[in-house]
Amino acid sequence: SQQGEEDPQALSIQEGENATMNCSYKTSINNLQWYRQNSGRGLVHLILIRSNEREKHSGRLRVTLDTSKKSSSLLITASRAADTASYFCATVLPFSGGYNKLIFGAGTRLAVHP
Amino acid sequence: NAGVMQNPRHLVRRRGQEARLRCSPMKGHSHVYWYRQLPEEGLKFMVYLQKENIIDESGMPKERFSAEFPKEGPSILRIQQVVRGDSAAYFCASSPPYTGELFFGEGSRLTVL
Numbered sequence: 001s002q003q004g005e006e007d008p009q010a011l012s013i014q015e016g017e018n019a020t021m022n023c024s025y026k027t028s029i030n031n032l033q034w035y036r037q038n039s040g041r042g043l044v045h046l047i048l049i050r051s052n053e054r055e056k057h058s059g060r061l062r063v064t065l066d067t068s069k070k071s072s073s074l075l076i077t078a079s080r081a082a083d084t085a086s087y088f089c090a091t092v093l094p095f096s097g098g099y100n101k102l103i104f105g106a107g108t109r110l111a112v113h114p
Numbered sequence: 115n116a117g118v119m120q121n122p123r124h125l126v127r128r129r130g131q132e133a134r135l136r137c138s139p140m141k142g143h144s145h146v147y148w149y150r151q152l153p154e155e156g157l158k159f160m161v162y163l164q165k166e167n168i169i170d171e172s173g174m175p176k177e178r179f180s181a182e183f184p185k186e187g188p189s190i191l192r193i194q195q196v197v198r199g200d201s202a203a204y205f206c207a208s209s210p211p212y213t214g215e216l217f218f219g220e221g222s223r224l225t226v227l
Contacts, residue, residue: 041220042118042205042218048207092214099209101147102216104149104157104158105156105160
């Protein structure tokens with residue numbers, strides 16, 4: 001079974017609106033990461049948040065982590081058409097041997113319309 | 115500084131043939147990961163390698179799949195006697211030691227006819 005599950009599966013918004021994607025996971029984590037994937041391309045790392053952190057920002061991105069609820073959210077503010085992509089959360093479990101064995105969710109497909 | 119390089123980008127094989135996918139990590143990265151992505155799904159971990167060592171192959175199918183990362187040259191993911199269910203995008207990622215993020219290549223898309 002998957003560790004991370006994103007919600008919603010698909011999201012369609014207008015340019016300028018905010019987009020919020022959620023990720024739930026099942027077990028304790030070392031850190032949680034968000035990646036973006038444009039159609040037919042590889043994944044691009046967006047943000048890493050560690051288990052002892054609650055919020056991180058990077059430009060128009062804001063990530064929160066609630067370890068008590070085993071959930072994370074990714075907020076993209078003032079969205080642009082270029083933000084159209086699939087967004088994945090991925091977790092690294094504790095005691096993973098010190099390497100980045102990421103466990104991915106199925107992703108949220110975001111469409112931003114001009 | 116070139117990113118993670120994967121080739122071929124697209125590969126078509128008939129059932130029973132062999133597929134070899136190559137990955138050159140970013141300069142200075144000594145850790146390589148292989149992931150598989152089925153259509154409309156997330157990535158599934160297959161194997162983690164360091165130079166000349168397989169560290170974690172818990173995601174590799176028990177048969178037909180193998181991976182290596184030799185002292186010289188790229189990492190190779192080899193699929194013998196391919197079947198239609200092997201059709202997927204295979205992504206390689208690399209990372210320097212002791213950091214969290216992975217740097218992904220553009221993927222190799224295998225189609226088995």
